[in-house]
Amino acid sequence: MALIEVSNLKKSYGKLDVLKQITFDVNKNDVVAVIGPSGSGKSTMLRSLIHLEEIDGGSICISGEYLVRDGIYSKPQEIKRITSKMGMVFQHFNLFPHLTVKENLELAPRLVKKELNAEIERRSKELLEKIGLSDWATAYPGKLSGGQKQRVAIARALMMNPEILLFDEPTSALDPELTGEVLQVMKQLAEEHMTMIVVTHEMGFAKEVANRVIFMDNGEIIESGHPTELFTNPKFERTKAFLKRSLK
């Protein structure tokens, strides 16, 4: 059974259809890269999976439970439980500026999961080590570089032990020389078999790390497949044109 099943997803703003009949599955341990031109609906699609956007029709099923079925949403408590299986990393990090790095990591486990302090602190220490920012535990986000902020944001999401991690253009707000350190952490997560959906402009990451690439344009999935296949032998003209532009 697929971990995420999306079928016939529809969303429109007035007359503008931003998502038209989006259907795809994600299996456990998949790393899916979603690529496509700006305005193609890929961020909206990703955000609808974790209920940051409401869709107008279709179904989203996360590990066997319907977040929304044929356009009808589950009860708020159910939605909260289902979306808690996922973590999200944003383009602009969205760290809490008034909390230290350590507090950013520990706030949600403490308030939401109500775990024991010792367990929370053990995990935050371990994750800060993993992302190489142990020395920055008591710093405020304002003191960090963009790459460091995004690594903290990834650690903050991991603190909730999600089954699935969603990334919304995680390197787009970074200076080019800082994207490497973030992609490195994501690569490591992929190697540890974290299930990930990554909306990205990083073709290198899509090629190297993803085991599936979805190409979206104009609110539709044009084609999807293994990266080697999609990058070397795209079936559709629109995919070819986009890849030609992006790989230049």
Next chain:
Amino acid sequence: MSINYFISILKPMLEGAQMTVLLFLIAIVLSIPLGFVLTLAVRSSFKPVSWFAQIYIYVMRGTPLLLQLLFICFGLPMLPVIGDYLVLDRFVAACLGFTLNYAAYFAEIFRGGLMAIDKGQYEAAQVLGLNKWQTMTRIILPQMFRIALPAVANESVTLVKDTALLYAVAVPELLHYAQTVVNRDFTIVPFFIAGIIYLILTLLLTVLFKWLEQRFKFD
């Protein structure tokens, strides 16, 4: 001028200053929470509440504080039927007027603070599973108060000086005693003393808020 004379006029003025400080403290302690409640009311999705709050803020900011004070002290008792029950002690009436007026200004300051918070903060809190109350108390309000701090400081300094309006409703405060001595002894010294006392009070406030701003700097 003898030192004894100086002390003899300083003493009542310091007593007047106590009244100034007392009014300031009561007004600030009551108007900040009330202002915050107004901010929430303006943002309420229940429209009549939002409209009421907006009209309230418009009226309070759109008319002179002096007019409001005169209205509460001398206008309310003149209302038919209920007027007799609305004769307030002058100082109580002044506290009420200052609180109601300043709450409107603080409401606008806090509204600005809320608007300055990126919607990504709400989204991050949501995907981490925080509920509305936790998001508000742990994420949004601490940032809102930090953003609002310089404007709150500014408004507080204005409040110290506005306490001089007590003069108009005949509550004896700092300026009242200064003016009395000026008239009695035909000297301008009390005006200087009053000025210096106001400066000391506003200096204390400025230092306090600078400290608060440093304390909550977050970088």
